[in-house]
Amino acid sequence: MGRSPCCEKVGLKKGPWTPEEDQKLLAYIDEHGHGSWRALPGKAGLQRCGKSCRLRWTNYLRPDIKRGKFTLQEEQTIIQLHALLGNRWSAIATHLPKRTDNEIKNYWNTHLKKRLAKMGIDPVTHKPKSDALGSVEAQTKNLANISHMAQWESARLEAEARLVRESKLRSSSFQSLLGSSASSASSASALLKPPQLGAPLCLDILKAWEGVWSKSTRSGIAGIGASGGPDIDSPTSTLSFSDNSLPIPTVGFGENPTATVEFINGLALCKEEEEWKGLHKPTQWLDGKSGIDNSMEFSTVGLHDVGFVTDGPSDFAEGYKDLILENSDDQNSSDGGRDSDHAEGDADEKNYWNNILNLVNSSPSSPPLF
DNA sequence: AAGTTGAACAACCGCCCGCCT
DNA sequence: CAGGCGGGCGGTTGTTCAACT
Structure with a gap:
Protein backbone atom coordinates (compact mmCIF):
# COMPACT_ATOMS: atom_id res chain seq x y z
CA MET A 1 0.00 0.00 0.00
CA GLY A 2 3.00 2.21 0.30
CA ARG A 3 3.19 4.33 3.32
CA SER A 4 3.98 7.92 3.73
CA PRO A 5 7.17 8.86 5.47
CA CYS A 6 6.88 9.09 9.22
CA CYS A 7 7.43 12.79 9.06
CA GLU A 8 8.04 15.65 6.71
CA LYS A 9 11.68 15.32 5.83
CA VAL A 10 12.11 18.95 4.84
CA GLY A 11 13.66 21.18 7.47
CA LEU A 12 14.34 18.43 9.91
CA LYS A 13 17.74 17.98 11.38
CA LYS A 14 19.70 14.82 10.81
CA GLY A 15 22.95 13.49 12.07
CA PRO A 16 24.44 13.37 15.53
CA TRP A 17 22.41 14.60 18.43
CA THR A 18 23.66 17.57 20.38
CA PRO A 19 23.61 17.66 24.18
CA GLU A 20 20.94 20.35 23.97
CA GLU A 21 18.70 18.13 21.89
CA ASP A 22 19.27 15.26 24.27
CA GLN A 23 18.37 17.50 27.14
CA LYS A 24 15.16 18.61 25.47
CA LEU A 25 14.17 15.08 24.69
CA LEU A 26 14.98 13.83 28.17
CA ALA A 27 13.17 16.69 29.81
CA TYR A 28 10.10 16.21 27.71
CA ILE A 29 9.91 12.46 28.23
CA ASP A 30 10.63 12.83 31.88
CA GLU A 31 7.71 15.14 32.24
CA HIS A 32 5.20 13.75 29.80
CA GLY A 33 6.32 10.34 28.76
CA HIS A 34 6.93 9.85 25.09
CA GLY A 35 3.32 9.39 24.05
CA SER A 36 3.10 9.55 20.30
CA TRP A 37 6.56 9.73 18.85
CA ARG A 38 5.34 11.53 15.81
CA ALA A 39 3.89 14.33 17.84
CA LEU A 40 6.77 14.46 20.27
CA PRO A 41 9.30 16.57 18.35
CA GLY A 42 6.86 19.41 17.93
CA LYS A 43 5.84 19.40 21.55
CA ALA A 44 9.42 19.05 22.75
CA GLY A 45 10.69 21.76 20.43
CA LEU A 46 12.96 19.45 18.47
CA GLN A 47 13.71 19.74 14.77
CA ARG A 48 13.80 15.99 14.42
CA CYS A 49 11.42 13.40 13.17
CA GLY A 50 9.64 11.23 15.68
CA LYS A 51 11.46 8.16 14.57
CA SER A 52 14.79 9.78 15.19
CA CYS A 53 13.64 10.76 18.67
CA ARG A 54 12.46 7.26 19.38
CA LEU A 55 15.76 5.77 18.26
CA ARG A 56 17.74 8.26 20.25
CA TRP A 57 15.70 7.46 23.31
CA THR A 58 15.66 3.68 22.99
CA ASN A 59 19.28 3.34 21.97
CA TYR A 60 20.94 5.97 24.00
CA LEU A 61 19.02 8.09 26.45
CA ARG A 62 16.88 5.52 28.22
CA PRO A 63 17.90 5.37 31.86
CA ASP A 64 18.03 1.59 31.97
CA ILE A 65 20.79 1.24 29.44
CA LYS A 66 24.17 -0.10 30.27
CA ARG A 67 26.97 1.21 28.16
CA GLY A 68 30.58 0.28 27.81
CA LYS A 69 32.45 -2.89 27.12
CA PHE A 70 30.69 -6.18 26.79
CA THR A 71 31.68 -8.75 29.36
CA VAL A 306 16.23 -37.00 17.60
CA GLY A 307 19.58 -38.38 18.41
CA PHE A 308 21.44 -35.17 18.59
CA VAL A 309 22.98 -35.69 21.96
CA THR A 310 22.79 -39.40 22.28
CA ASP A 311 26.49 -39.65 22.63
CA GLY A 312 26.62 -37.11 25.36
CA PRO A 313 26.65 -33.41 25.05
CA SER A 314 30.31 -32.95 24.67
CA ASP A 315 31.22 -34.85 21.58
CA PHE A 316 30.20 -32.39 19.02
CA ALA A 317 31.32 -29.36 20.90
CA GLU A 318 34.63 -31.04 21.52
CA GLY A 319 35.02 -31.51 17.83
CA TYR A 320 33.98 -27.95 17.27
CA LYS A 321 36.50 -26.72 19.75
CA ASP A 322 39.23 -28.88 18.32
CA LEU A 323 38.41 -27.64 14.93
CA ILE A 324 38.69 -24.06 15.97
CA LEU A 325 41.89 -24.64 17.80
CA GLU A 326 43.28 -26.62 14.95
CA ASN A 327 42.33 -23.86 12.68
CA SER A 328 44.02 -21.42 14.88
CA ASP A 329 47.10 -23.62 14.92
CA ASP A 330 47.01 -23.77 11.20
CA GLN A 331 46.98 -20.07 11.08
CA ASN A 332 49.96 -19.98 13.35
CA SER A 333 51.97 -22.38 11.33
CA SER A 334 51.04 -20.94 8.03
CA ASP A 335 51.90 -17.53 9.25
CA GLY A 336 55.53 -18.43 9.43
CA GLY A 337 57.55 -16.34 11.83
CA ARG A 338 55.30 -14.65 14.30
CA ASP A 339 56.61 -12.86 17.28
CA SER A 340 55.99 -13.70 20.87
CA ASP A 341 53.34 -11.05 21.23
CA HIS A 342 51.30 -12.87 18.69
CA ALA A 343 51.92 -16.13 20.44
CA GLU A 344 50.62 -14.62 23.64
CA GLY A 345 47.67 -13.24 21.79
CA ASP A 346 46.93 -16.67 20.42
CA ALA A 347 47.08 -18.18 23.86
CA ASP A 348 44.66 -15.58 25.13
CA GLU A 349 42.44 -16.18 22.20
CA LYS A 350 42.48 -19.90 22.80
CA ASN A 351 41.53 -19.33 26.40
CA TYR A 352 38.81 -17.04 25.30
CA TRP A 353 37.39 -19.57 22.91
CA ASN A 354 37.86 -22.34 25.39
CA ASN A 355 35.66 -20.39 27.74
CA ILE A 356 33.00 -19.95 25.17
CA LEU A 357 33.20 -23.48 23.93
CA ASN A 358 33.15 -24.87 27.41
CA LEU A 359 29.94 -23.06 27.92
CA VAL A 360 28.74 -24.33 24.63
CA ASN A 361 29.82 -27.73 25.75
CA SER A 362 27.54 -27.72 28.70
CA SER A 363 24.51 -26.80 26.71
CA PRO A 364 22.65 -29.12 24.42
CA SER A 365 21.68 -26.13 22.40
CA SER A 366 25.12 -25.27 21.53
CA PRO A 367 26.21 -26.87 18.35
CA PRO A 368 25.72 -23.70 16.43
CA LEU A 369 25.32 -25.10 13.03
CA PHE A 370 22.61 -23.53 11.09
C1' DA B 1 53.14 17.30 10.72
C1' DA B 2 50.07 15.84 7.22
C1' DG B 3 47.66 12.34 4.91
C1' DT B 4 45.63 7.71 4.91
C1' DT B 5 43.42 3.79 6.72
C1' DG B 6 40.56 1.22 9.51
C1' DA B 7 37.94 0.38 13.76
C1' DA B 8 34.12 1.64 16.51
C1' DC B 9 29.92 3.56 17.18
C1' DA B 10 25.76 6.40 16.28
C1' DA B 11 22.15 7.24 13.42
C1' DC B 12 19.37 6.69 9.30
C1' DC B 13 16.61 4.10 5.91
C1' DG B 14 13.37 1.05 4.17
C1' DC B 15 10.51 -2.62 5.09
C1' DC B 16 7.28 -4.96 7.80
C1' DC B 17 3.61 -5.83 11.16
C1' DG B 18 -0.19 -4.96 14.23
C1' DC B 19 -3.77 -1.97 15.46
C1' DC B 20 -7.37 1.16 14.52
C1' DT B 21 -10.91 3.32 11.76
C1' DC C 1 -11.72 -5.61 3.97
C1' DA C 2 -8.81 -1.83 2.77
C1' DG C 3 -6.14 1.95 4.02
C1' DG C 4 -3.56 4.75 7.29
C1' DC C 5 -0.67 5.16 11.19
C1' DG C 6 2.62 4.13 14.85
C1' DG C 7 6.21 1.63 15.99
C1' DG C 8 9.71 -2.24 15.67
C1' DC C 9 13.39 -4.47 13.24
C1' DG C 10 17.50 -5.38 10.57
C1' DG C 11 20.68 -3.60 7.24
C1' DT C 12 23.45 0.04 5.90
C1' DT C 13 25.71 4.40 5.92
C1' DG C 14 27.93 8.32 8.10
C1' DT C 15 30.96 10.22 11.50
C1' DT C 16 34.64 10.30 14.63
C1' DC C 17 38.99 9.18 16.20
C1' DA C 18 43.15 6.67 16.83
C1' DA C 19 46.86 4.17 14.67
C1' DC C 20 49.84 3.97 11.02
C1' DT C 21 52.71 5.56 7.00
Whole structure:
Protein backbone atom coordinates (compact mmCIF):
# COMPACT_ATOMS: atom_id res chain seq x y z
CA MET A 1 0.00 0.00 0.00
CA GLY A 2 3.00 2.21 0.30
CA ARG A 3 3.19 4.33 3.32
CA SER A 4 3.98 7.92 3.73
CA PRO A 5 7.17 8.86 5.47
CA CYS A 6 6.88 9.09 9.22
CA CYS A 7 7.43 12.79 9.06
CA GLU A 8 8.04 15.65 6.71
CA LYS A 9 11.68 15.32 5.83
CA VAL A 10 12.11 18.95 4.84
CA GLY A 11 13.66 21.18 7.47
CA LEU A 12 14.34 18.43 9.91
CA LYS A 13 17.74 17.98 11.38
CA LYS A 14 19.70 14.82 10.81
CA GLY A 15 22.95 13.49 12.07
CA PRO A 16 24.44 13.37 15.53
CA TRP A 17 22.41 14.60 18.43
CA THR A 18 23.66 17.57 20.38
CA PRO A 19 23.61 17.66 24.18
CA GLU A 20 20.94 20.35 23.97
CA GLU A 21 18.70 18.13 21.89
CA ASP A 22 19.27 15.26 24.27
CA GLN A 23 18.37 17.50 27.14
CA LYS A 24 15.16 18.61 25.47
CA LEU A 25 14.17 15.08 24.69
CA LEU A 26 14.98 13.83 28.17
CA ALA A 27 13.17 16.69 29.81
CA TYR A 28 10.10 16.21 27.71
CA ILE A 29 9.91 12.46 28.23
CA ASP A 30 10.63 12.83 31.88
CA GLU A 31 7.71 15.14 32.24
CA HIS A 32 5.20 13.75 29.80
CA GLY A 33 6.32 10.34 28.76
CA HIS A 34 6.93 9.85 25.09
CA GLY A 35 3.32 9.39 24.05
CA SER A 36 3.10 9.55 20.30
CA TRP A 37 6.56 9.73 18.85
CA ARG A 38 5.34 11.53 15.81
CA ALA A 39 3.89 14.33 17.84
CA LEU A 40 6.77 14.46 20.27
CA PRO A 41 9.30 16.57 18.35
CA GLY A 42 6.86 19.41 17.93
CA LYS A 43 5.84 19.40 21.55
CA ALA A 44 9.42 19.05 22.75
CA GLY A 45 10.69 21.76 20.43
CA LEU A 46 12.96 19.45 18.47
CA GLN A 47 13.71 19.74 14.77
CA ARG A 48 13.80 15.99 14.42
CA CYS A 49 11.42 13.40 13.17
CA GLY A 50 9.64 11.23 15.68
CA LYS A 51 11.46 8.16 14.57
CA SER A 52 14.79 9.78 15.19
CA CYS A 53 13.64 10.76 18.67
CA ARG A 54 12.46 7.26 19.38
CA LEU A 55 15.76 5.77 18.26
CA ARG A 56 17.74 8.26 20.25
CA TRP A 57 15.70 7.46 23.31
CA THR A 58 15.66 3.68 22.99
CA ASN A 59 19.28 3.34 21.97
CA TYR A 60 20.94 5.97 24.00
CA LEU A 61 19.02 8.09 26.45
CA ARG A 62 16.88 5.52 28.22
CA PRO A 63 17.90 5.37 31.86
CA ASP A 64 18.03 1.59 31.97
CA ILE A 65 20.79 1.24 29.44
CA LYS A 66 24.17 -0.10 30.27
CA ARG A 67 26.97 1.21 28.16
CA GLY A 68 30.58 0.28 27.81
CA LYS A 69 32.45 -2.89 27.12
CA PHE A 70 30.69 -6.18 26.79
CA THR A 71 31.68 -8.75 29.36
CA LEU A 72 32.89 -12.20 28.45
CA GLN A 73 29.58 -13.58 29.61
CA GLU A 74 27.69 -11.18 27.40
CA GLU A 75 29.83 -12.15 24.46
CA GLN A 76 29.19 -15.80 25.09
CA THR A 77 25.51 -15.18 25.29
CA ILE A 78 25.50 -13.22 22.08
CA ILE A 79 27.40 -15.88 20.21
CA GLN A 80 25.19 -18.66 21.45
CA LEU A 81 22.01 -16.80 20.78
CA HIS A 82 23.18 -15.71 17.40
CA ALA A 83 23.85 -19.31 16.56
CA LEU A 84 20.29 -20.09 17.53
CA LEU A 85 18.47 -17.06 16.28
CA GLY A 86 20.57 -15.51 13.59
CA ASN A 87 20.34 -11.77 13.17
CA ARG A 88 17.30 -11.35 15.34
CA TRP A 89 18.88 -8.72 17.47
CA SER A 90 15.83 -7.76 19.38
CA ALA A 91 15.29 -11.33 20.49
CA ILE A 92 18.93 -11.58 21.45
CA ALA A 93 18.70 -8.29 23.30
CA THR A 94 15.98 -9.64 25.55
CA HIS A 95 18.60 -11.92 27.04
CA LEU A 96 21.08 -9.18 27.67
CA PRO A 97 19.57 -6.86 30.21
CA LYS A 98 20.32 -3.22 29.66
CA ARG A 99 21.78 -3.76 26.23
CA THR A 100 19.95 -2.54 23.17
CA ASP A 101 19.51 -4.52 20.02
CA ASN A 102 21.35 -1.83 18.12
CA GLU A 103 24.32 -2.00 20.43
CA ILE A 104 24.43 -5.77 20.22
CA LYS A 105 24.14 -5.63 16.47
CA ASN A 106 26.98 -3.15 16.23
CA TYR A 107 29.12 -5.15 18.59
CA TRP A 108 28.50 -8.26 16.59
CA ASN A 109 29.34 -6.59 13.32
CA THR A 110 32.47 -4.89 14.53
CA HIS A 111 33.88 -7.40 16.98
CA LEU A 112 32.41 -10.85 17.21
CA LYS A 113 31.79 -11.43 13.53
CA LYS A 114 35.35 -10.60 12.72
CA ARG A 115 36.68 -12.71 15.51
CA LEU A 116 34.68 -15.72 14.41
CA ALA A 117 35.81 -15.21 10.85
CA LYS A 118 39.36 -15.00 12.01
CA MET A 119 38.93 -18.30 13.77
CA GLY A 120 37.75 -19.88 10.57
CA ILE A 121 34.12 -20.00 11.55
CA ASP A 122 31.47 -18.70 9.29
CA PRO A 123 29.75 -16.02 11.36
CA VAL A 124 26.51 -16.55 9.50
CA THR A 125 26.17 -20.28 9.87
CA HIS A 126 28.53 -20.70 12.82
CA LYS A 127 29.98 -23.53 10.85
CA PRO A 128 33.65 -24.07 10.38
CA LYS A 129 34.39 -22.78 6.94
CA SER A 130 36.05 -26.01 5.89
CA ASP A 131 33.27 -28.32 6.88
CA ALA A 132 34.84 -31.15 8.81
CA LEU A 133 31.68 -32.98 9.71
CA GLY A 134 32.49 -35.82 7.40
CA SER A 135 29.99 -37.95 5.61
CA VAL A 136 26.99 -36.68 3.75
CA GLU A 137 24.86 -38.89 5.92
CA ALA A 138 26.19 -37.35 9.08
CA GLN A 139 25.69 -33.92 7.68
CA THR A 140 22.14 -34.65 6.70
CA LYS A 141 21.40 -36.01 10.12
CA ASN A 142 22.93 -33.05 11.80
CA LEU A 143 21.06 -30.68 9.58
CA ALA A 144 17.76 -32.29 10.40
CA ASN A 145 18.50 -32.28 14.09
CA ILE A 146 19.67 -28.74 14.05
CA SER A 147 16.74 -27.58 12.06
CA HIS A 148 14.46 -29.09 14.62
CA MET A 149 16.44 -27.62 17.45
CA ALA A 150 16.32 -24.27 15.80
CA GLN A 151 12.58 -24.40 15.57
CA TRP A 152 12.27 -25.18 19.23
CA GLU A 153 14.64 -22.56 20.36
CA SER A 154 13.33 -20.03 17.97
CA ALA A 155 9.84 -20.59 19.25
CA ARG A 156 10.84 -20.42 22.84
CA LEU A 157 12.94 -17.33 22.52
CA GLU A 158 10.36 -15.69 20.37
CA ALA A 159 7.75 -16.25 23.01
CA GLU A 160 10.04 -14.77 25.60
CA ALA A 161 10.85 -11.79 23.49
CA ARG A 162 7.23 -11.25 22.83
CA LEU A 163 6.38 -11.21 26.49
CA VAL A 164 9.16 -8.81 27.25
CA ARG A 165 8.05 -6.55 24.45
CA GLU A 166 4.52 -6.69 25.65
CA SER A 167 5.46 -5.82 29.18
CA LYS A 168 7.42 -2.87 27.90
CA LEU A 169 4.48 -1.83 25.83
CA ARG A 170 2.19 -2.00 28.77
CA SER A 171 4.48 -0.04 30.95
CA SER A 172 4.87 2.63 28.32
CA SER A 173 1.19 2.95 27.64
CA PHE A 174 0.68 3.15 31.36
CA GLN A 175 3.23 5.92 31.37
CA SER A 176 1.49 7.78 28.62
CA LEU A 177 -1.77 7.44 30.43
CA LEU A 178 -0.28 8.84 33.55
CA GLY A 179 1.88 11.28 31.71
CA SER A 180 -1.18 13.13 30.57
CA SER A 181 -2.58 13.47 34.04
CA ALA A 182 0.42 13.36 36.28
CA SER A 183 0.97 16.62 38.01
CA SER A 184 4.46 16.15 39.27
CA ALA A 185 7.50 15.38 37.24
CA SER A 186 8.86 13.14 39.92
CA SER A 187 5.92 10.81 39.85
CA ALA A 188 6.10 10.66 36.11
CA SER A 189 9.75 9.97 36.18
CA ALA A 190 9.24 7.19 38.65
CA LEU A 191 6.85 5.66 36.22
CA LEU A 192 9.31 5.95 33.45
CA LYS A 193 11.23 3.11 34.90
CA PRO A 194 9.94 -0.09 33.47
CA PRO A 195 8.39 -2.40 35.99
CA GLN A 196 10.94 -4.45 37.74
CA LEU A 197 10.45 -7.67 35.99
CA GLY A 198 12.68 -9.62 38.17
CA ALA A 199 16.20 -10.09 37.31
CA PRO A 200 15.71 -10.04 34.23
CA LEU A 201 12.26 -11.05 33.29
CA CYS A 202 13.27 -13.64 30.82
CA LEU A 203 16.18 -14.81 32.88
CA ASP A 204 19.28 -16.23 31.51
CA ILE A 205 18.04 -19.00 29.37
CA LEU A 206 21.49 -20.33 28.84
CA LYS A 207 22.22 -20.72 32.51
CA ALA A 208 18.90 -22.31 33.05
CA TRP A 209 19.50 -24.64 30.25
CA GLU A 210 22.85 -25.49 31.57
CA GLY A 211 21.26 -26.27 34.90
CA VAL A 212 18.68 -28.47 33.34
CA TRP A 213 21.26 -30.18 31.29
CA SER A 214 23.55 -31.01 34.13
CA LYS A 215 20.64 -32.14 36.21
CA SER A 216 19.26 -34.39 33.55
CA THR A 217 22.62 -35.83 32.72
CA ARG A 218 23.20 -36.59 36.36
CA SER A 219 19.92 -38.39 36.76
CA GLY A 220 19.94 -39.92 33.35
CA ILE A 221 18.03 -38.43 30.51
CA ALA A 222 15.65 -41.31 30.17
CA GLY A 223 14.63 -40.85 33.76
CA ILE A 224 13.55 -37.28 33.50
CA GLY A 225 9.92 -38.09 33.48
CA ALA A 226 10.12 -40.83 36.04
CA SER A 227 12.56 -39.38 38.50
CA GLY A 228 12.40 -35.66 38.39
CA GLY A 229 10.03 -33.31 36.76
CA PRO A 230 6.71 -33.97 35.27
CA ASP A 231 6.50 -36.64 32.72
CA ILE A 232 5.90 -35.05 29.42
CA ASP A 233 5.72 -36.55 26.05
CA SER A 234 8.39 -35.19 23.91
CA PRO A 235 6.94 -33.26 21.06
CA THR A 236 9.79 -34.41 19.00
CA SER A 237 8.75 -37.98 19.23
CA THR A 238 6.11 -37.28 16.68
CA LEU A 239 8.28 -35.06 14.67
CA SER A 240 8.43 -35.52 11.02
CA PHE A 241 10.91 -33.45 9.13
CA SER A 242 8.96 -33.77 5.97
CA ASP A 243 5.90 -32.33 7.58
CA ASN A 244 5.35 -28.69 8.22
CA SER A 245 2.61 -29.17 10.72
CA LEU A 246 4.51 -29.81 13.85
CA PRO A 247 3.04 -30.64 17.21
CA ILE A 248 1.97 -27.63 19.21
CA PRO A 249 3.95 -27.54 22.39
CA THR A 250 3.36 -25.26 25.30
CA VAL A 251 5.91 -22.83 26.52
CA GLY A 252 5.67 -22.01 30.17
CA PHE A 253 6.75 -18.79 31.77
CA GLY A 254 7.12 -19.40 35.44
CA GLU A 255 4.06 -18.08 37.14
CA ASN A 256 2.92 -16.83 33.86
CA PRO A 257 0.42 -18.58 31.80
CA THR A 258 1.48 -20.41 28.81
CA ALA A 259 2.17 -19.35 25.33
CA THR A 260 1.31 -21.66 22.54
CA VAL A 261 3.80 -22.15 19.85
CA GLU A 262 2.86 -23.16 16.40
CA PHE A 263 5.16 -24.05 13.62
CA ILE A 264 3.94 -23.01 10.25
CA ASN A 265 6.22 -23.55 7.34
CA GLY A 266 9.17 -23.56 9.61
CA LEU A 267 8.26 -20.32 11.31
CA ALA A 268 7.43 -20.27 14.94
CA LEU A 269 4.36 -18.39 15.95
CA CYS A 270 3.52 -17.81 19.56
CA LYS A 271 0.11 -17.23 20.96
CA GLU A 272 -0.49 -16.33 24.51
CA GLU A 273 -3.31 -18.18 26.08
CA GLU A 274 -3.90 -15.85 28.97
CA GLU A 275 -3.07 -12.39 30.01
CA TRP A 276 0.21 -12.02 31.73
CA LYS A 277 -0.62 -11.10 35.25
CA GLY A 278 2.71 -11.36 36.93
CA LEU A 279 4.05 -8.11 35.63
CA HIS A 280 4.88 -6.60 38.95
CA LYS A 281 6.30 -9.65 40.54
CA PRO A 282 9.80 -10.78 40.06
CA THR A 283 9.04 -13.56 37.75
CA GLN A 284 11.33 -16.24 36.65
CA TRP A 285 10.70 -18.42 33.79
CA LEU A 286 13.20 -21.05 34.56
CA ASP A 287 15.09 -21.56 37.68
CA GLY A 288 17.73 -24.18 37.92
CA LYS A 289 17.30 -24.31 41.67
CA SER A 290 13.63 -24.02 42.30
CA GLY A 291 12.23 -25.91 39.43
CA ILE A 292 12.57 -26.94 35.91
CA ASP A 293 10.20 -25.70 33.38
CA ASN A 294 8.50 -28.29 31.33
CA SER A 295 9.49 -26.76 28.11
CA MET A 296 13.08 -27.06 29.09
CA GLU A 297 12.73 -30.73 29.52
CA PHE A 298 10.90 -30.83 26.28
CA SER A 299 13.91 -29.43 24.63
CA THR A 300 16.37 -31.62 26.38
CA VAL A 301 14.44 -34.76 25.87
CA GLY A 302 13.61 -33.73 22.38
CA LEU A 303 17.20 -33.39 21.48
CA HIS A 304 17.86 -36.85 22.67
CA ASP A 305 14.89 -38.20 20.86
CA VAL A 306 16.23 -37.00 17.60
CA GLY A 307 19.58 -38.38 18.41
CA PHE A 308 21.44 -35.17 18.59
CA VAL A 309 22.98 -35.69 21.96
CA THR A 310 22.79 -39.40 22.28
CA ASP A 311 26.49 -39.65 22.63
CA GLY A 312 26.62 -37.11 25.36
CA PRO A 313 26.65 -33.41 25.05
CA SER A 314 30.31 -32.95 24.67
CA ASP A 315 31.22 -34.85 21.58
CA PHE A 316 30.20 -32.39 19.02
CA ALA A 317 31.32 -29.36 20.90
CA GLU A 318 34.63 -31.04 21.52
CA GLY A 319 35.02 -31.51 17.83
CA TYR A 320 33.98 -27.95 17.27
CA LYS A 321 36.50 -26.72 19.75
CA ASP A 322 39.23 -28.88 18.32
CA LEU A 323 38.41 -27.64 14.93
CA ILE A 324 38.69 -24.06 15.97
CA LEU A 325 41.89 -24.64 17.80
CA GLU A 326 43.28 -26.62 14.95
CA ASN A 327 42.33 -23.86 12.68
CA SER A 328 44.02 -21.42 14.88
CA ASP A 329 47.10 -23.62 14.92
CA ASP A 330 47.01 -23.77 11.20
CA GLN A 331 46.98 -20.07 11.08
CA ASN A 332 49.96 -19.98 13.35
CA SER A 333 51.97 -22.38 11.33
CA SER A 334 51.04 -20.94 8.03
CA ASP A 335 51.90 -17.53 9.25
CA GLY A 336 55.53 -18.43 9.43
CA GLY A 337 57.55 -16.34 11.83
CA ARG A 338 55.30 -14.65 14.30
CA ASP A 339 56.61 -12.86 17.28
CA SER A 340 55.99 -13.70 20.87
CA ASP A 341 53.34 -11.05 21.23
CA HIS A 342 51.30 -12.87 18.69
CA ALA A 343 51.92 -16.13 20.44
CA GLU A 344 50.62 -14.62 23.64
CA GLY A 345 47.67 -13.24 21.79
CA ASP A 346 46.93 -16.67 20.42
CA ALA A 347 47.08 -18.18 23.86
CA ASP A 348 44.66 -15.58 25.13
CA GLU A 349 42.44 -16.18 22.20
CA LYS A 350 42.48 -19.90 22.80
CA ASN A 351 41.53 -19.33 26.40
CA TYR A 352 38.81 -17.04 25.30
CA TRP A 353 37.39 -19.57 22.91
CA ASN A 354 37.86 -22.34 25.39
CA ASN A 355 35.66 -20.39 27.74
CA ILE A 356 33.00 -19.95 25.17
CA LEU A 357 33.20 -23.48 23.93
CA ASN A 358 33.15 -24.87 27.41
CA LEU A 359 29.94 -23.06 27.92
CA VAL A 360 28.74 -24.33 24.63
CA ASN A 361 29.82 -27.73 25.75
CA SER A 362 27.54 -27.72 28.70
CA SER A 363 24.51 -26.80 26.71
CA PRO A 364 22.65 -29.12 24.42
CA SER A 365 21.68 -26.13 22.40
CA SER A 366 25.12 -25.27 21.53
CA PRO A 367 26.21 -26.87 18.35
CA PRO A 368 25.72 -23.70 16.43
CA LEU A 369 25.32 -25.10 13.03
CA PHE A 370 22.61 -23.53 11.09
C1' DA B 1 53.14 17.30 10.72
C1' DA B 2 50.07 15.84 7.22
C1' DG B 3 47.66 12.34 4.91
C1' DT B 4 45.63 7.71 4.91
C1' DT B 5 43.42 3.79 6.72
C1' DG B 6 40.56 1.22 9.51
C1' DA B 7 37.94 0.38 13.76
C1' DA B 8 34.12 1.64 16.51
C1' DC B 9 29.92 3.56 17.18
C1' DA B 10 25.76 6.40 16.28
C1' DA B 11 22.15 7.24 13.42
C1' DC B 12 19.37 6.69 9.30
C1' DC B 13 16.61 4.10 5.91
C1' DG B 14 13.37 1.05 4.17
C1' DC B 15 10.51 -2.62 5.09
C1' DC B 16 7.28 -4.96 7.80
C1' DC B 17 3.61 -5.83 11.16
C1' DG B 18 -0.19 -4.96 14.23
C1' DC B 19 -3.77 -1.97 15.46
C1' DC B 20 -7.37 1.16 14.52
C1' DT B 21 -10.91 3.32 11.76
C1' DC C 1 -11.72 -5.61 3.97
C1' DA C 2 -8.81 -1.83 2.77
C1' DG C 3 -6.14 1.95 4.02
C1' DG C 4 -3.56 4.75 7.29
C1' DC C 5 -0.67 5.16 11.19
C1' DG C 6 2.62 4.13 14.85
C1' DG C 7 6.21 1.63 15.99
C1' DG C 8 9.71 -2.24 15.67
C1' DC C 9 13.39 -4.47 13.24
C1' DG C 10 17.50 -5.38 10.57
C1' DG C 11 20.68 -3.60 7.24
C1' DT C 12 23.45 0.04 5.90
C1' DT C 13 25.71 4.40 5.92
C1' DG C 14 27.93 8.32 8.10
C1' DT C 15 30.96 10.22 11.50
C1' DT C 16 34.64 10.30 14.63
C1' DC C 17 38.99 9.18 16.20
C1' DA C 18 43.15 6.67 16.83
C1' DA C 19 46.86 4.17 14.67
C1' DC C 20 49.84 3.97 11.02
C1' DT C 21 52.71 5.56 7.00
